[in-house]
Amino acid sequence: VQLQASGGGLVQSGSSLRLSCAVSDFTLDDKPIGWFRKAPGKEREGVSCISPADGEAAYADSVKGRFTISRDNAKNTVYLQMNELKPEDTAIYYCAAGGPGYYPSRYLLQNAGYFSFWGQGTLVTVSS
DSSP states (O other): OEEEEEOOEEEETTOOEEEEEEEESSOOTTOOEEEEEEOTTSOOEEEEEEOTTTOOEEEOTTTTTTEEEEEETTTTEEEEEEOSOOGGGOEEEEEEEOOSSOOOHHHHHHOGGGOSEEOOOEEEEEEO
């Protein structure tokens, strides 16, 4: 199973980016998906997740209203639309997919260890 993340880059504050995560050898369908990020000197944090357990998208409070997670099952790809980017959004962003059992999206957001498969990360840098 491979997850290939792309779409990161250097942008100015207030800009938008869309991250993509192409998944191979694993059918997304209604599997749990998520985006996490790791900023320099900080712990990894959950950005957004969707679980089939509740069908809802959960977001970190810091990105709520600005970021949107989605999937295209036909393309087997996960997306993260990021609007109104801020310097504090600067981080390496990782996509994740698959995991055992059924847990609500908020649980997945707080438990990165749940996910079975991870992408290599894509760097997002937001300048002020």
